Amino acid sequence: MNWQKVRTLLITVLLLCLIPATRYYQIDVPLLRFLKGSRQVDPLALHLSGEFVENNLGTEQGPDGSVTVRMIAQQYLFIPHCILVPAGVPVHLRITSADAVHSLTFNGTDYAVKVLPGTISDAQLEFPHPGEYQMPCREFCGAGHYAMRSELKVVPREQFPVLRPEERGNCAAQ
Amino acid sequence: MQRNRHRRFSFSVWRLPRLAGVIVVASSLLLLASDNRPDRIPSYVSWTPETIAAASAGDAFRGMLLARHCDHCHGAEGFSAVASTPNLVRMDKLAIWKQLEDFRAHKRTSRVMEPISESLSPRDVADVVAYYSKLPVFTDPQDNRSFPQSRPDPAHAGIASRLISFGDGERGIPPCQTCHGPVAYRPGVPSLATQNADYVLNQLEAFASRARANDINEPMRTIAALLTEDERHALAEYYGAGLGLQPGSSK
Numbered sequence: 039m040n041w042q043k044v045r046t047l048l049i050t051v052l053l054l055c056l057i058p059a060t061r062y063y064q065i066d067v068p069l070l071r072f073l074k075g076s077r078q079v080d081p082l083a084l085h086l087s088g089e090f091v092e093n094n095l096g097t098e099q100g101p102d103g104s105v106t107v108r109m110i111a112q113q114y115l116f117i118p119h120c121i122l123v124p125a126g127v128p129v130h131l132r133i134t135s136a137d138a139v140h141s142l143t144f145n146g147t148d149y150a151v152k153v154l155p156g157t158i159s160d161a162q163l164e165f166p167h168p169g170e171y172q173m174p175c176r177e178f179c180g181a182g183h184y185a186m187r188s189e190l191k192v193v194p195r196e197q198f199p200v201l202r203p204e205e206r207g208n209c210a211a212q
Numbered sequence: 213m214q215r216n217r218h219r220r221f222s223f224s225v226w227r228l229p230r231l232a233g234v235i236v237v238a239s240s241l242l243l244l245a246s247d248n249r250p251d252r253i254p255s256y257v258s259w260t261p262e263t264i265a266a267a268s269a270g271d272a273f274r275g276m277l278l279a280r281h282c283d284h285c286h287g288a289e290g291f292s293a294v295a296s297t298p299n300l301v302r303m304d305k306l307a308i309w310k311q312l313e314d315f316r317a318h319k320r321t322s323r324v325m326e327p328i329s330e331s332l333s334p335r336d337v338a339d340v341v342a343y344y345s346k347l348p349v350f351t352d353p354q355d356n357r358s359f360p361q362s363r364p365d366p367a368h369a370g371i372a373s374r375l376i377s378f379g380d381g382e383r384g385i386p387p388c389q390t391c392h393g394p395v396a397y398r399p400g401v402p403s404l405a406t407q408n409a410d411y412v413l414n415q416l417e418a419f420a421s422r423a424r425a426n427d428i429n430e431p432m433r434t435i436a437a438l439l440t441e442d443e444r445h446a447l448a449e450y451y452g453a454g455l456g457l458q459p460g461s462s463k
Contacts (some may be wrong), residue, residue: 083258085428091251092430094283110429113398114386119434136429181396182386 081136081155084110089158090134096206097122109133111140111153114182116173120189120209125168133162141177144190145180150176165192255319255426257310259399267309267338275343278336281332285324291357296412299359305345307402312337320426321394325453349406360454361409371443372450385438390449391431394457400428409452416444 051071060067061191084090090110096118098106105127110117112135123129133142135155142151165171175186191209201207215260257263261335279286282300286292290301298310315329316337331341364372379387389395393403404412418424419436427433436444450456 082260085254087251087253087260091253092254112429112431114390115384115431115434117430117434119384119438178392179454182379182390185381185384185386186380187384189384 077158077160079134079155079158081134084134084136086211089132092117094206097201098206099201099203100205104128104130106130106132109142110136111142111175112136113180114175114186115179116142116175116186116188118188118208120191121173122191122193122198122207122209123165124165124195125192126164126195127163129163130174131163132158133161134158138179139177140175140186141181143174143176145172145174147171152177165190168192168194223416253319254430255310255318256426257313257400257428259306264306264399266334267306267341270305270335270338270340270342272339272342272346275339275341278332278340279343281328282340287355287357289350289353289357290344291353291355291359291406292408293356293358295358295361295408296414298411299357299406299408300344301347301349301406303344303402303406304397304400308342308344309337310400311402312341312359314426320424321428325446359406359408359452361449361452363453363455364449368442368446368449369455372446373455375439375447376450376456378394383438387434392456403454403456404451405456406454407451407456409448412451413444413448416448423455 054190059065069075079088079090084091090108095110098108105123107121107123107129109121109131111121131151133151133153135153135156137155139155140153142153143149144165146169147165149161149163151159153159169192171190171192173188173190175183179186189209199207221282251425272352285294285297286300290303291299309318312332315322315325316332318326329337362368363401375385379385379390387395388404391398391401393401393405397403415424415432416436416439419427420439424434425433439447
């Protein structure tokens with residue numbers, strides 16, 4: 039082994055160390071942002087375009103049966119007000135805030151999702167037991183905070199309606 | 213031999229544009245297939261600083277002259293004679309501005325107001341808004357006004373004041389006064405303190421049935437649908453009697 043090879047190896051290792059370093063020090067890497075998809079949204083324009091337009095909110099069923107729920111938190115409501123999901127299926131939750139900081143919690147479970155204006159919060163949830171769960175806000179968000187809660191309805195998998203790709207499920211549709 | 217190779221080469225170059233064409237057509241078809249669900253947009257208004265500045269830049273004097281076209285229905289002092297026509301007196305400027313923009317964009321439907329708002333230029337809208345938001349409440353009425361209406365019975369008044377000041381935490385109904393005032397106001401939310409009972413009731417029913425669907429991020433459609441028929445009547449009577457500004461009691 040000659041010195042040249044050792045040097046090349048060392049430089050390569052150092053460069054490779056830079057990758058976890060960017061993650062550890064939370065350095066913004068545009069390429070990574072591009073690959074992961076941006077999580078920035080404009081909280082004042084959620085209703086105008088993009089993922090959180092009102093007919094895209096609610097439960098979406100992918101072609102493989104996977105379930106995605108999209109919600110907006112605002113002073114003092116979670117929209118949609120009632121969420122319907124199948125039991126025992128991983129639920130991908132995507133939620134953002136239109137104004138203040140909120141925290142979506144599910145009574146009877148230990149899930150808590152912090153919701154911030156301007157970014158999308160992602161969470162993987164699963165509800166094994168059918169039933170109705172209250173979803174209160176647990177981050178003080180203003181005068182009406184204590185009345186901010188919506189409902190989650192977990193139904194057995196066979197009772198969950200089969201949704202077309204453009205359809206969004208909610209409690210009323212059941 | 214040379215010639216042959218040359219031909220083969222130029223042949224593949226000729227294929228390239230066709231290949232690109234196929235890719236473009238296929239990808240646009242794919243895009244079309246995935247985008248067959250048009251976005252439903254409740255209102256084109258978004259409360260950016262620029263929007264708020266544009267809505268606040270009106271000239272109240274010019275607005276006063278323009279508002280003579282509105283007197284006939286909305287009253288010379290902003291109080292209408294018919295209880296199903298809204299009072300515009302002392303309404304928040306952003307709230308009037310948003311409603312006129314939504315009528316102009318046909319995001320809120322009204323056989324009367326859509327053509328009237330279309331006849332106004334953006335500058336006219338800002339001017340009229342400046343006038344109505346500054347209009348004082350005259351105690352000596354010149355208008356043939358229907359506000360305030362008679363007081364609701366105590367049972368209804370109790371239901372309404374509880375919803376206005378406390379909401380209903382069990383059902384997830386936030387208190388009306390945290391958005392409509394006087395506890396807190398939010399951009400584009402009208403004060404209901406001087407609003408007519410019939411108009412409030414009509415709007416609550418329209419929100420609940422989604423006949424009116426211009427509220428950004430659906431707060432009113434959600435809340436109105438959670439209220440019972442009786443509660444909607446109680447709230448309308450309470451606001452229509454001019455009690456909306458009083459700090460509510462738990463009775």
